[in-house]
Amino acid sequence: MTEKTLVQIKNLTKHFPIRKGFFNKQVGAVRALDGINLDIIEGETLGLVGESGCGKSTLGRVMLRLMPASQGSVSFDGQEIMALDSKAMKPLRKQMQIVFQNPYASLDPRMTIAQILAEPLEVHGMSKGTSESGRSKLKEEVTRLIELVGLPKEMLDRYPHEFSGGQRQRIGIARALALNPRLIVADEPVSALDVSVQAQILNLLLDLKKEFNLTYLFIAHNLDVVRYISDRIAVMYLGRIVEIGPCKEVYEKPLHPYAKALISAAPVPDPAYDRSHRVLLQGDLPSPANPPSGCAFHTRCPIARDICKQDTPALREIAPGHKSACHFAEELM
Numbered sequence: 001m002t003e004k005t006l007v008q009i010k011n012l013t014k015h016f017p018i019r020k021g022f023f024n025k026q027v028g029a030v031r032a033l034d035g036i037n038l039d040i041i042e043g044e045t046l047g048l049v050g051e052s053g054c055g056k057s058t059l060g061r062v063m064l065r066l067m068p069a070s071q072g073s074v075s076f077d078g079q080e081i082m083a084l085d086s087k088a089m090k091p092l093r094k095q096m097q098i099v100f101q102n103p104y105a106s107l108d109p110r111m112t113i114a115q116i117l118a119e120p121l122e123v124h125g126m127s128k129g130t131s132e133s134g135r136s137k138l139k140e141e142v143t144r145l146i147e148l149v150g151l152p153k154e155m156l157d158r159y160p161h162e163f164s165g166g167q168r169q170r171i172g173i174a175r176a177l178a179l180n181p182r183l184i185v186a187d188e189p190v191s192a193l194d195v196s197v198q199a200q201i202l203n204l205l206l207d208l209k210k211e212f213n214l215t216y217l218f219i220a221h222n223l224d225v226v227r228y229i230s231d232r233i234a235v236m237y238l239g240r241i242v243e244i245g246p247c248k249e250v251y252e253k254p255l256h257p258y259a260k261a262l263i264s265a266a267p268v269p270d271p272a273y274d275r276s277h278r279v280l281l282q283g284d285l286p287s288p289a290n291p292p293s294g295c296a297f298h299t300r301c302p303i304a305r306d307i308c309k310q311d312t313p314a315l316r317e318i319a320p321g322h323k324s325a326c327h328f329a330e331e332l333m
Contacts, residue, residue, distance in 0.1 A: 006183060006215050007040040007063065012072035014055075014062050018289060030289045032058040034239035036072070037315065040183070045209065045216040047230030047247065049223060049262065051285055055239045056219045057101070060185040063217070064096050065089060076183070094124055097176040101188040103168035107160040113171055114156040117142045120178045145174040149204060166197035173204065177212070185217045190225060202229055223266045227251055232321075235259040238288055238296040241315055245322030255324035255332050257301045295327070303328055 013036075015029040032055045040046050048056050061067045063074055065081060073082050076092060084092070100106035107116055118138055143153045149170040160168055169189060176184055186205065190198040206229060208214060220226050226233060227247060234244040235256065243256040254260040261279040281300045286292055292299050298308035307327055315325040318333070326332070 004042045005039045006042040006077055007038075007217075008073075008075040009036055009038040009040075009063065010073045010075075012036040012038075012059070012062060012074065013070045014058055014067065015070045028289050031239050031291060032288060033062065033069075033072075034291070036239075036241060038234060038241060038244070040215060040217060041232075042182070042215050043213055044231040045218050045229055047226035047233045048217060048219045048236060049221060049226050049233060050236035051262075052221060053285065053288070054236045055288075056221075056236055057187050059236070060098065060187050060217060060219055064098055064185060066098070090124070094179040095182045096185070097179065097181040097183070098185045098187060099169070099172050099176050099189045102192055103165050103172055104160075104192070106172055107168055109160050112157055112159055113146065114139075114142050116160075116171065117145050117156075117175055117178060120175060124179060141178075145178055146171075148177065148208075149174045164197075165193050166201060169193065169201055170204065173201075173208070177208065180212070181214070183215045183217070185219070187219045188221070189218075191220065191222065198225065205229065223251075223263060235262065238286060238291055240296065240325065242297065242325045243323065244315070245319070249319070249322050253333065255318050255322060255329040256297075256326045257303055257332070258297050259324075260332065295325075303331065 012033055014033040015031050017026045018028040018030060019025060020027050036059060048059065050056055058067065062069050069082060073080055075081065076096065079092070081089065081092060111119070121138060121141060142156060146153055146156055151167060151170055155163075160171070163171065189205070190201050193201065202225065205216070209216065218226065218229055230247045232245065233247050233250045234241050235250070235258065236242065237258050243250060243254065243259040245255070250259060251263055254263055257279070261281050264278045279302065283300050286296065286299060294310045295301070295304070295308040295313050298304040301308065305328070311327070313325045313327045315323050317323050318329045
């Protein structure tokens with residue numbers, strides 16, 4: 001069975017203007033995304049990791065057209081979507097949904113859970129009018145959604161403030177499932193939750209993926225979480241993808257110095273664990289408003305050489321299905 005590319009991203013760029021002065025003149029730009037090339041395979045979970053501020057959430061939002069891109073293209077199931085107007089985009093919205101990071105801010109506090117779950121069905125005309133049979137079918141669908149994520153239907157008449165963080169995130173997941181999507185962008189969906197609750201939400205996402213053949217772009221900075229749920233991993237640094245490959249290979253044999261440092265810095269709950277091999281990065285993350293020339297990582301890289309200061313390395317295949325944007329990736333094998 002051949003793999004099918006569901007989302008294809010080419011040279012995707014997003015710059016936020018920096019304005020100053022009385023006339024609000026643009027004096028620079030924050031390069032949040034700086035030429036992203038990425039494919040998401042149908043049915044996979046692609047984990048996206050990197051330090052805070054590297055552009056992970058921006059990529060998810062621009063990909064879903066929640067933010068306009070500065071340039072580049074995004075194709076969903078073979079259809080270019082960047083140039084579509086809001087009317088042409090509306091049918092595709094049903095197929096692409098998002099679960100937001102903060103379950104305390106992503107649900108309208110003035111709406112009951114039943115209203116929150118019914119809203120996407122009503123917006124997209126999937127509820128059958130105001131007749132009694134239409135209202136009955138809508139109630140059945142909302143009940144199905146709440147039970148799908150492990151919450152009792154008796155909770156439908158409550159408001160978001162009556163729920164814990166984990167329960168709210170389950171409601172957010174149910175809302176994302178309402179329109180039977182093919183792709184879900186999970187933007188750090190467990191980072192605001194207790195560790196014990198994180199495992200429950202991750203297992204729920206895995207169960208739903210199997211049941212509905214979902215495709216996930218799973219954004220996170222917790223490497224253990226990404227390792228647990230992902231089929232492939234993409235590593236971002238300062239608006240660029242610097243490594244991408246199968247989950248096991250990226251963790252066991254990273255082919256970019258930044259990915260190697262990121263993985264070695266992950267905490268290991270074992271007092272006897274040998275920490276002598278850890279890679280300690282020097283300096284701070286450069287500003288995306290003024291990134292370094294050449295390879296953006298060269299200011300912190302332990303193996304940087306003169307070419308790294310001048311030439312930006314291309315993301316190239318080093319091993320089958322395993323790509324790295326490093327001039328000296330072969331040395332890390």
